[in-house]
Amino acid sequence: MKIFLLLLSIIGRSTQLLVDECGTEARRPKLTDIAVQCGTSSIDLAIEICPVMYTGYNETLLILNHMLDPVCRATLDDSVTPPVARFSFPLNMTHACGSIFRTTSAAGTGVFSDFSNIQRVNISGVVRSTDPTKGMITYNAELKYFYSCAYPLEYLVNNTQIDVSSSSIAIKDNNGSFVSTLSMELFSDTNYTQPLVIPELGLELRTSVFVEVKATNLTGQYHVLLDQCYASISRLPSNSSTFNLFVPCSKDRFTTMMENGESQSARFRFPAFRFIEQQNETVSTYYLHCITRLCEKSTCSTFLQCNNRRKRNTLFTSDEGITKTYTISSSEIITKGDSNESKEKPLIGEEEKDEAAVGLGAAVGVLAFVCLISLCVAAVFYKRLKY
DSSP, rough: OHHHHHHHHHOOOOOOOOOSGGGGGGOOOGGGGGEEEOSSEEEEEEEEEHHHHTTTTTTTGEEEEEEOGGGOOOOESSSSSSSSEEEEESOTTTSSTTTTTEEEEEEOOOTTTTTTTTTEEEEEEEEEEEEOOOOOOOSSSSSEEEEEEEEEEOOOOOOOEETTTTTEEEEEEOOOOOGGGGEEESSTTSSSSSBBBTTTTTTTTTOEEEEEEEOOOOTTTTEEEEEEEEEEEESGGGGEEEEEETTEEEOTTTTTEESSSSEEEEEEEEEEEGGGGGGGGGEEEEEEEEEEEEEEEGGGGGOOGGGSSOOOOOOOOTTTTTTTTEEEEEEOEEEESOOHHHHHOOOHHOOOOOOOHHHHHHHHHHHHHHHHHHHHHHHHHHHHHHO
C-alpha cells in the first residue's frame, strides 16, 4: 500500500479522492468495473475509480480512444458508492470521441423474415490507462476497458475477460435501442399541424387521416423510413384481422405517401375505412402499426429501390406477432359503422384520378362539338326562312 501511495504522489492524483479512502474497494480491477449506458443520443461509461487508483492511476490518466480533447476526458463522481470515473459522448460520427461506427446488414428473421436487408450499427472503443512512469520498468499494470453498443436500425453480448500477466482487461458490450425516440401521431390537415380529433361516434368514412411517424432526440445521421404500415382490430395484430396500407414496394391504391426516408419524419395519408367483420357494431375500431427503419442518410435511398428487396405480397400473419419492440402503434381509430353522407362521396384512388380526368375531358369535348353542329344547323334554317 505504501508503494502505491508513493506512486500516486509522484504521478499525480485526484484532488477529491485518495486511495486510502476507498476501503475495501481498493483492489485489483475486475470485469464488472465498467458500466455502459447505450442512450438514444449519447453513450455513457462509468468505471469504478478505486481499482484504478489501487493500480497506480487516477481518472486523469484514463484516456478514451487516444483522444486528449477535454470533452472526451473523464470526470470523477464521488457522490455514488463506489465512486466512478464518468465518460459521456454523443452518437455522432464526427463527435463521438474516436468511437468506431460499423454498420452491418443481414437477412431478416422472425417478424422481419420478409425483409432481405436488416441493419444494425455497432459503436465501440476502448479506455486505456496512460503510465507516467519514467524509466525502463513499471509496477503499474496497463488497464483497458473496452465498450460496445449495438443498436438495431429496424425496429449485446456476453462479458468477456482476458487475463494475461501484464494486463487487466475488461470488455463490456451492451444493448441499445432508439425505439423510445419514435412516436406516431394522427392529424387532420395536410400541414400536419391539427391533431386528429375522433368524435365519440367515430370518424365519417372516407375522412382523410394524416399519419406521421417522427423521431425526437435522435442523432442527426439517421432518417426515418417506414417499411410497412397496417391496421388491425386488436392492439396485438397477431390476434386479429389485419389490413395492409402499404408494404415494401406496394401500397393500397387509396394510400398516399407524403414523405419517407427523407428526414426524421415519415408521413402518409389514407381515407378512414371500417372492417366488414364489425358491420353489426355501431362503430368500427382499429389500430395502426408501422414497422419503422432508421437508415443512415447516405443509404436510405437504397431501401426505396424495389429491385434490391423482396416484395411482400401477403398480409402479415406471423405467429410470433409484432410487439412495440419492432413497431410503432397508434391510439385506436374509430369510424362510424354507417353513414349516408359518406356513401354519396365517390372514392377515387391515385391511379383512377388521371383516368377520370381524361374521361371527363373527352365528354366535355364531345358535348362542345355537338353544340357547335347544332348552332350551325340552326343558322342555316334561319337564313332559309328569312329569305
